[in-house]
Amino acid sequence: MLFLDDSKMKNFTSCFKDKEFLVFFFKRIRPNETDRYVEFPYISLCGRERNYIRCDDTPLVFTHVRPAENGPGDIFCYGHAGDLMHLPFEPDKLFMCPTTGRVYHPCEERFGSVGLVMSKLAIEISPRFSFENGENRPPTKFQWKDKLHNLDNQWYFKYRS
Template identity: 45%
Template sequence: MFLRPSKNVLTNFRFAWTKVPLEYQQGRWIDGVREYFYYIDHNGQLFMDDQRMMNFTSCFKDKQFLAFFFRRLQHTSVDKYKEYFPYTSKCGKEQNYIRCDDRPVVFTSIDRESGEFEYNKSTRSIQFEPSKLCMFPNGRLYHPSPFDNYGLVTSQLADELYAKFKFDSNGKPTHFEWNGETLPLTNELLKFAPQKD
């Protein structure tokens, strides 16, 4: 069961990834499925999509709930939502539609002893692969993820890691220093970087 903010169910008009408004209703039953709508920010924090204030005090913080939620990430298959809410997390008769500032998986901390890369402020993690860190042309840092190919590294964590990068004469990152080793970067994630028009 998901915890819900105590509030009246209202019809909301939201602007998601495009300028086209999408009408939805939190908690509405459609064909035996109850629909909810969420937003993931660039810090990996999860919110109800229609919250007016989105900051640390208003995001979901229960790590077990977050682990449960993010373990069930899928791509949205419902045509009317997938342009604006491209991801879902299903729980029984609840279908939770998700949009995000950048990526659905956001890496938020590294356990330097175990090498575990925690994501979305939950208990979920994967093994950190430093040679696969990749800086996109937009200046953001990414890493392979267990869902949808790659995830975003939070700005705070990216700032901590920045000093460990080595750059070529063109300013492109080529190596990363980790645990006393200088590792060449594969930059294999660049194939997913948005292309400039």
């Protein structure tokens, strides 16, 4: 969810909900490479306005998976804008961090290449993970649509150490 930084209450009632605005905002997110407001790692340029962004983890949060309309596979929707913003869902690229339980999926470089899976969705899909190397290590397999996927975690470690 997207909030003003100085919002005291950060919940559904105080977040931005207009889907057109969210699409506009998210399409302009990129790393903050300016010398201003370095505590905000991302920026969204909206005309002359500069929106500096900080996040608890990643600027992109995946909210739901649904079948692709044109073609095989599924899409991973993000940004709380319904189905308006999405990337291809790659079940073999899911990564669950064993220390935090957070689940990640690859995303565009401008978002930092690592997107967070919303907690509610991560909890829903967590029973589909298999831990062949023990529960203190990342999962090794993921069951999705009658197929058992071997997980490729290397992409995650490329961007996060």
